[in-house]
Every structure is written in structure tokens, then in C-alpha cells.
Amino acid sequence: TQLLEQSPQFLSIQEGENLTVYCNSSSVFSSLQWYRQEPGEGPVLLVTVVTGGEVKKLKRLTFQFGDARKDSSLHITAAQPGDTGLYLCAVLYNTDKLIFGTGTRLQVFP
């Protein structure tokens, strides 16, 4: 059983469209991170959310942590080809183990 479920698994869209990806769990977490991984590289941290209901913005990316701290969403406005990549959520489990979701693979076509 996967601790973190991400949806959708794959997403192909045209440049300029908006999209939302989700990270869900039945467990409560003290924080949640989002990473982006581009082909041939390791994941890079985008954001860490800590407070239930927290919203953070990073240019065209908006991250929200659920009120109950069990889930999170990532919304991209006016997607660009440079947003293409694998988006991973991650949580700290038992204070010392980092668990990743299965990821959402996003392809943005010009």
C-alpha cells in the first residue's frame, strides 16, 4: 500500500492550459514537500508546506496543504514547455524516513 497517492499519473497538455495535480494520504503529516524532476536529473525541491490550509506561490505554481494536513495540491497556471517533468510529493515518516509519492508525469506541448 502506497503511503502517498498522486494523481493523475500522466498529464499531457498544450501550452497555456491550467492544471492541478494531487497528493493524497490517509495519514497526517507535519509537513509535505513538492519536488520536480527533469529527465536525466535528480529531483529538485520546489516547496515545503507546514501549516494546515497553507498556500504558497512560486511564480505560476500554487501549492496548497490540506486543512487536515493529509493531502496537498499543486496548481500550474498557463503551463509552459519548461514545466515538463515529473512532480513528486514527499513526507517525513517517523521523523527520519522520507517517503515519496509515485509522481505525476507532466508533458506540456508548445
Next chain:
Amino acid sequence: EAQVTQNPRYLITVTGKKLTVTCSQNMNHEYMSWYRQDPGLGLRQIYYSMNVEVTDKGDVPEGYKVSRKEKRNFPLILESPSPNQTSLYFCASSIFLTSGIGSEQFFGPGTRLTVL
């Protein structure tokens, strides 16, 4: 430049031939870990280390060994590789926060291993 380095980047080997993938970080991080990435399964933690001489199993430790003799290095050892260990491997490091809040993981560039 702050970075995590892994070597080799690509490796093709045969079943049973012992191999070591090296990992080194220059950020003085306490926490280091190894992950494998497989299609549809995401990143799964193999082993992690919270400091020198302190290591612990992640979710998929079978068939792997690690050591942490120095703070900067965290090699991954496959004593007798098998085809099911064909995967993309990442080393990562971070500071270790006792607050329970995840700190930023810095990943290496990955090692693509094929075991025939």
C-alpha cells in the same frame, strides 16, 4: 559549488559481480540516503544515515549494503547484484531537522545500473 556527486553515472554488469556506487557531498550534511527509482513505483528509499556510523534500513534494503565512515561519503554496495536490481539510483543529502519537518534533499545526478 554545493553538490552531491555519484559515480559511475552508468554501469552495466553481470549477475553476482560485486559493485560499489560512490556518493559524496560537500555541504557538511548529516543526513544521507539512497533511493531507487523504477517506473510506476516512484522513489523508494533503500538505506539512510543520520550521521557517521549511524545507518538504518529504508523501504527496500534487501540486497544492498551501505557504510558511513566519513560524513561526506555514503557508498552503496551490491554484494551480489541480480537483474531485479536494474534501476536508476539516486543519492541525496540534507541537514537533519529534529523538528519533524522535512528539510530540503539535495540529489545527485543518478546512476543507471543494468544487471544482466
